[in-house]
Amino acid sequence: MTSSPKTNPDWWRGAVIYQVYPRSFQDTKGDGLGDLKGVTQRLPYIAALGVDAIWLSPFFTSPMADMGYDVSDYCDVDPMFGTLGDFDDMLKKAHKLGLKIIIDQVISHTSDQHAWFKESRSDRTNPKADWYVWADPKPDGTAPNNWMSIFGGPGWEWDGVRKQYYMHNFLGSQPDLNFHNPEVQDALLDTVRFWLERGVDGFRLDTVNFYFHDKELRDNPPLVHDPDAIGLDAPDVNPYGMQNHLYDKTQPENIGFLQRFRALLDAYGDRATVGEVGDGARSLKTVAAYTSDGDKLHMCYTFDLLGPDFTATHIRRCVSAFQAAVTDGWVCWAFSNHDVMRHITRFTQSEDERERVAKLAISVLAALRGSICLYQGEELALPEADLAFEDLRDPYGIRFWPAFKGRDGCRTPMVWENKAPHAGFSTAKPWLPVPDAHKALAADAQEKLSDSVLAHYRETLAFRKAHAPLLDGSMAFIDTNEDILAFTREKAGVKLLFVFNLHRGPQVVQLPKALKIAEVMPMPGFAPTLTGNELQLDALDVFCGRVSS
Template structure:
């Protein structure tokens, strides 16, 4: 079909099936976004009330972390009912209202599906553990003990200890990659796959625009339950689990990232294709070969639309070399694929703190990092509060909620420091998040000072810089959909070009607290404005200030 014939065959009001490519997705952690009923915990009505903030920011979509019924042992990532809303967060009617308001504002809605495991309070597991012969006996991963009573193999849990827990009713072990209260579903069972695909359809029929798939490479395990080999200490990486966790001592060949996952992801994509303009992004948790798996899962157009790995969520300080090496590694591993980058999320230390411990000008650093993130090849996830330049909160042990932090305190303080409530109003009780005397996690004073109300309209603020750059990105499609090629520079400079169609945009960054001089590459360049960075230049010489950036278009 010719281009003109294809255009004629596509109605002008047809949904954009490619909306996700280069989209900016704003992650909402519902417990901490906005409390509408004064109980100290965020909820769906609170999210709906704050959607205008996201629309004004310029994001294309929201990703909402789990809000399903749950015992909340892992704060919603332990699901006890996949097709309802936990009363803590509201009702299905509240969710419908959220969808309607988001769509009115032009915002897509993606929700978090947790399909590798459920809560031990889910009816499926309650039935499964009741005997070895019930209809759901094989819906979870069960195994007999070794002759000496020890677990079936050496697999470890990300939350510490063995990945196996003894159940006295069945007199067997069940597998849990995370908490003991999060038993792993057995996706080798076709009935389990069918049930998961049915709940996917439930939310699609309700109007969601897509999904974020939690721990997407954990869906299948090795049927033979073979032991994982030891990992050479030189290859250990603390991005999937904290360094204090022996999980990093194994090469996880058999407990996750199994080849059977490919066929299931194809089945999942086929369900998405039953509906118009749906997209999905998968979380790939694998420190050794994360980008390789991203490549497998996003190739061919019949599995995931996009995935993200942990390269930019790792503790290692971001440098020009790391940015270039990561993009090159992704291009080599996934030449057909698409990636979704993030610097922060609900599981890692906020990046301004993670990488900027020695940085004095945290706001300037945050602005520079935002421009790097938003000009990478790929889609982007922004984590709530990132647009305010929030740092990691220091939570006292007595206030900890995260079982991960309680387990490994004080060497690892858990994830509560990045999950504190969103500060909206610098002058209000609880920063405008809630009217409650006590919120589920405390709001640090330094966060209240960075509230939306204190930054909105201030051209020097981190918030206004995010808004400016998101608008700049939308007016320059090369930044969202183009290819990327890196230029030879010396640290602390980072330089690359983004190419889309006939347009080439030059992006240059000074990743240091000191000014740095450089020259324009050969060719004719038009200096671009509207991105929020002021960079002196004379002739072809550029003087990049501390944490500065420069953008130009080839003419």
Template structure:
């Protein structure tokens, strides 16, 4: 079935540039069939809510057939829906509803690996000479029987598992049940391109590409070198994971990967106004990879950035350094920025828990996010100010958390069901026992408590998203005049006809900032505090102002 929307010349082919994308984790959005798990019909039911919020697109985490050992990121059939989420007709109905509301739909394609129950892997592991014998990364043991090299899995332990049928090791960057595909095999590439075409024909507007830099490994299977202690960080894996001890030169980030991305982009370009955002998972080379993968018009449209998914609350100085590095190391790229997603502790907890003025802090940081050059991903529930849920070990579902408990509690705390109604059973998500419990702290923050409250976090998100739409320079304009002075960060977004000075007080103390243009004016007075008189901007703690500059002249590169 082909649900492609008929395009007209007025459609913006670059809609993705500066788009705000709302991420839905389908297991936890809305249950409609009473099994305690969200489904596609539930997403369709709630699309008017997403539309009213004011985002441009919806990214839906995996819903393909899967044994669910990693909750859909282990695919057993790329071209069908897992029954727990519905069926292909439900998907088609969702696409039709989204498009009628003016929303784009992007689906999460997990191409680097499959489930071990996928038919491809079943055939591949059956012998060393079958038709798909080299569709996955297989290698002989070392003479002493140990793994082929020192590569590690992100989920803990070696990245190799012994298979007793082939008497060889297969590679897996994640769970042992998630074998890695061999992208050096052109038949594998073509089959995955066929998968992408299948969903493009069904009308999807684009893809979020999981672990896009993991597609290819070194053909020679060389050992990764150790990473010096002072260079280790936990942006990709928790600090307790030895994965951080290696410099991942050979298990991912291979230059040949770009050739596959160009093939994928060429396919997508057959379908006008489609876009892809790639997740770059790398703690050392992320910005370089982002630059390499998105430059020009023949690779990915944008890549997902991890710089603001870290645990420590970003100071003005940290933000300045990130954006300065981004301008220097990835000048030709297009990033997709995010504060939260389905893999990290919600930023309302990571960053704002210690704030007595938590809501002011969240409003200020959201304003900052939505004034950055690039596209933006918002994770379901952040528009409600949801904190991380405290999930007990007995309720834990995430294998990652079970592996590293209790130092790292896994990802379940950000994946609990969305609270729709304060006084309903399970907050209106489901009328039966839910796959993860609804957090007690979330009931008071439910949708029905916030949508009609002019002071709620939800209403603020509506307002700032509306403000962004009213000022297209925030979506597609340049960024320049980046400056950091103590706890104050400022930048200018500008195009040929408009310029906005964005000033953020990322600190506890009120500040005064000089604004040279005497006829400049604050344009976001309905959103956050700030007063501008005779060229002096006064900002309270944790606040922001956006100021129109009628006579701006760019004096620096972005």
């Protein structure tokens, strides 16, 4: 067991987490696929960003039908990524650099190649017969109910051996575990303990509200469309979004399991959890339930800021809704991850503003109350890759093409060297193409420029770390005369004011007279003008100042 960097138990509160998608980060074997040794090789780069922790997407043994989110062995490393020894070496070196390691725990379902499922499907009387969600067909042979798969089609797959259906929220090769069985919970917690003993610092819990299902297998009712709802988590081309998912996820029994999970982590000290909550318009209510009272998850994130809307109104509405719903919990904000279009493409209106939007976006994220998660490559302002159908590997995109192109466009390889073959990611043809537009934005090219997006990320994260109110201080919105994102962050008598102009034109903002600016604190890369209480902001601009008490 490796020792973690010395920290306080609340190190996760206000932390900056950097997500690494291992198969696209760095290849050291020359097979076009990233690996754990590649992550180890690039740890100094991650540490130099100024982040606190790394979220490592799945590297477990898997047939890779869903790029590792279909696990066939929770306690081993898939050979394509390396070995357990490679993981231990990476963990040790990360800790030496002061970085925490959070691994992606995918426990709502397994691969159909997992030994548990192979035994479960063998007959109806074996010791693991009830470890997955099995149900008889209706008299006409159709599925037990109307539950759907996020990846398209019914949420049930017929098995000819047991002559029953099994439930799957994702691919048919990703059967859902039956959390109503205490033996399943015990076995999963044993796999968590395995990684805790190796010294990992925390877990990102994939689809954390999907663990339990309704025992009665009741049909989901249709969704009554709410134009004001936030937190939608399926593209509108997917009929999954037409149901109100009352019974196939987010069941009350989940609370008890999360308490068991937290008790296990607390026994090891200084460990943390971040849960992914995909629950449509109910996401904030679910986050409140899962992070309350200090005995369940440490923090959660939702899909609220992972959409196309980069406006003051939307961000203020999402944050205000969270603050109203979650009184004693904690949130982790993000603009990008491995499941959504890169935010540079979502937020920009033209290539000319790409750098400006990238810098403004991280400035906004760094000022919000909560922890924040960055996705590899966003610090280079990488846009979404536009891939041909024949290059796709994501089953989600292949299923819904061309209306929805899937997630491969945000999963293309990291670009390290703009002159090297495949941008320094690999010496072989990568598993996904490296777009020419990405090569010009490679890390080595941006290292040479003092005003690059990469330099801005480093400066902004250093600014955040240097000011205690930004880590866990309070947050209050300020009303202005324009549609501007304005708020204060305060802790221990230090109050900072932030004003963001997310418009494509200049804005003149009258600050409330009660706000006395004692010191202008320029955010890296921005230079607005303050005269008295009149603030002149350029397009896509930001102001920061210390408010006198």
